[in-house]
Amino acid sequence: MGQKPRNQGFEVRLRDGSRARIRPVRPEDKMRIQCGMTLLSPESRFLRFFNDSTQLSAELLQYLTEVDQQNHIAWIAVNSSLPGEPGLGIARFVRLPSKPDTAELALTVIDKFQGLGLGAALLNILLVRAEQLNIHTLRALVLPDNYRVIRWMRRLGATSAYRDGLLEFNLSVNLAVEGNSVPELEPAMGNTNRMPALAVDG
DSSP: OOSOOOTTOEEEEOTTSOEEEEEEOOGGGHHHHHHHHHHSOHHHHHHHHSSOOOOOOHHHHHHHHSOOSSSEEEEEEEOTTSTTOOEEEEEEEEEETTEEEEEEEEEEEOGGGTTSSHHHHHHHHHHHHHHHTTOOEEEEEEOTTOHHHHHHHHHTTOEEEEETTEEEEEEEHHHHHHHTOOOOOOSOBOOSTTSOOOOOOO
């Protein structure tokens, strides 16, 4: 997993035989991300952002797309076979200034593409980048009733503790990389307003 991913990204084949291109997020992805909010079910939006809003502010969209790919890593999955390359999912982590070997993780896949292995592919690229950037722990805040993500994180070997009504998971990057197997996810995970997720246009 040590090879540096190319900036243009790479293609993955999903479980249903379709393909997705996974590449770094770019400033021009703002509309994909905004449109993607409308393709998430209310449940997925709530589990991901802890609210059901479909709108992201201009400031938040800037934060989500104008990233340095060093301290704020963000990769998006797009459907390159359709005009406009609509987004399918997105994953990011942000290095904690007070603890630079730890980063906060967030990941979302739109409902139509959940269950196809896309979440696992997105997490894998984050693990690659974390290893390259000397980040040892990926941290995720999860609602206690987000059972699918809770099971997924525990299968990965993440430790957990309650914090302010949420479950805080800490995933060892080395442990996950050495295991060389990321169970297939597909729901939304992450915390709230600082790190929303994905993207798509119709």
